[in-house]
Amino acid sequence: MGDIGRRIALRRQQLGLTREEVAARAGTxxxxxxxxxxxxxxxxxxxxxxxxxxxxxxxxxELRGGGADLPPGVGRxxxxxxxxxxxxxxxxARLSTHGVGRVAVSTPHGPAIVxxxxxxxxxxxxFRTAPDAAPALAAGTEAAFEVDHxxxxxxxxxxxxxxxxxxxxxxxxxxxxxxxxxxxxxxxGGDRELWVRIAPERIxxxxxxVR
Amino acid sequence: MGDIGRRIALRRQQLGLTREEVAARAGTxxxxxxxxxxxxxxxxxxxxxxxxxxxxxxxxxELRGGGADLPPGVGRxxxxxxxxxxxxxxxxARLSTHGVGRVAVSTPHGPAIVxxxxxxxxxxxxFRTAPDAAPALAAGTEAAFEVDHxxxxxxxxxxxxxxxxxxxxxxxxxxxxxxxxxxxxxxxGGDRELWVRIAPERIxxxxxxVR
Numbered sequence: 330m331g332d333i334g335r336r337i338a339l340r341r342q343q344l345g346l347t348r349e350e351v352a353a354r355a356g357t358x359x360x361x362x363x364x365x366x367x368x369x370x371x372x373x374x375x376x377x378x379x380x381x382x383x384x385x386x387x388x389x390x391e392l393r394g395g396g397a398d399l400p401p402g403v404g405r406x407x408x409x410x411x412x413x414x415x416x417x418x419x420x421x422a423r424l425s426t427h428g429v430g431r432v433a434v435s436t437p438h439g440p441a442i443v444x445x446x447x448x449x450x451x452x453x454x455x456f457r458t459a460p461d462a463a464p465a466l467a468a469g470t471e472a473a474f475e476v477d478h479x480x481x482x483x484x485x486x487x488x489x490x491x492x493x494x495x496x497x498x499x500x501x502x503x504x505x506x507x508x509x510x511x512x513x514x515x516x517x518g519g520d521r522e523l524w525v526r527i528a529p530e531r532i533x534x535x536x537x538x539v540r
Numbered sequence: 541m542g543d544i545g546r547r548i549a550l551r552r553q554q555l556g557l558t559r560e561e562v563a564a565r566a567g568t569x570x571x572x573x574x575x576x577x578x579x580x581x582x583x584x585x586x587x588x589x590x591x592x593x594x595x596x597x598x599x600x601x602e603l604r605g606g607g608a609d610l611p612p613g614v615g616r617x618x619x620x621x622x623x624x625x626x627x628x629x630x631x632x633a634r635l636s637t638h639g640v641g642r643v644a645v646s647t648p649h650g651p652a653i654v655x656x657x658x659x660x661x662x663x664x665x666x667f668r669t670a671p672d673a674a675p676a677l678a679a680g681t682e683a684a685f686e687v688d689h690x691x692x693x694x695x696x697x698x699x700x701x702x703x704x705x706x707x708x709x710x711x712x713x714x715x716x717x718x719x720x721x722x723x724x725x726x727x728x729g730g731d732r733e734l735w736v737r738i739a740p741e742r743i744x745x746x747x748x749x750v751r
Contacts, residue, residue, distance in 0.1 A: 479655075
């Protein structure tokens, strides 16, 4: 299996789609999709990759693995940008139910910003971590948690900041409730059984919009 | 002009491409592209949008504006993730020359994480801000600066953390040098003439990779 085949197969699994379903979405034969997945020598054309990327809700560049080593946001500034405050309701809507955010912590080596897979449960930001991992250090402090979306296409974007007291969740019933409600686990895998909860005291956000 | 037309036209400008060039890339007629850009009633088919999104180096979803209000990283964890440390050289390569990163600051309202458009000049992270904006508060402190890339397609990603003393750059010759070397300005626009420079004392990074 080549790199592109591996990415296609993994993406199918992520979406919970069979090969037959993806082939149907892309308007191709399952046998050809299998060929592209299995044979490193397969060199699918751009037209095929376009349909396939769309079927897999991603881009041709992602399937090819290009750009994955670069940070987002390399576009130039737009001509007439506008910076707008988001109201708390809009901020909460953008936090959504789960995703990847970042928490600021103080470590023995200095300050740090660390990405976490979070969920919003009962209005609070929660994430799972390991007791010896950096995100665990947020507990017991006034914590900053940030989520953003960078719109490469238009050099615009938004960010939402949640500030509040972070604490370990230790009550077994509360942990069970979080485990039931959180829709995602840590992408990093491994043993991450410490739950941290940030009760928002202040939610603010801003949006850069192209006029 | 409708929303989709606006996004297409802006994206063309971002890439510095004429309508003719984009039409050629997408294999369509400039007149039809103009029609789609100008008429809110135009309802281009998915096949056309696929070619167009590829020509504009973006996705159909971005052109349609879908998902732009949600945080990234809503996928489930991969089956066999692996967490790897990045060596300093890899970290520097991923910082690249410019992009969008995030700086942690202490504000009068508590801790904050704020996105900034940064550049790497002479090995240091630099960004422009306004004297009364939150990122300016990093100056004079031991600052944390983070860059990451979330790979939606595979529920994997990486992050790089730079820690170092942040300072205002006040010397006119040094400011001119930064202005010459930095490849991007703040997307937020406006008067952002205060340069902040973080000299890295420690660069660390990690990668979540799907086996």
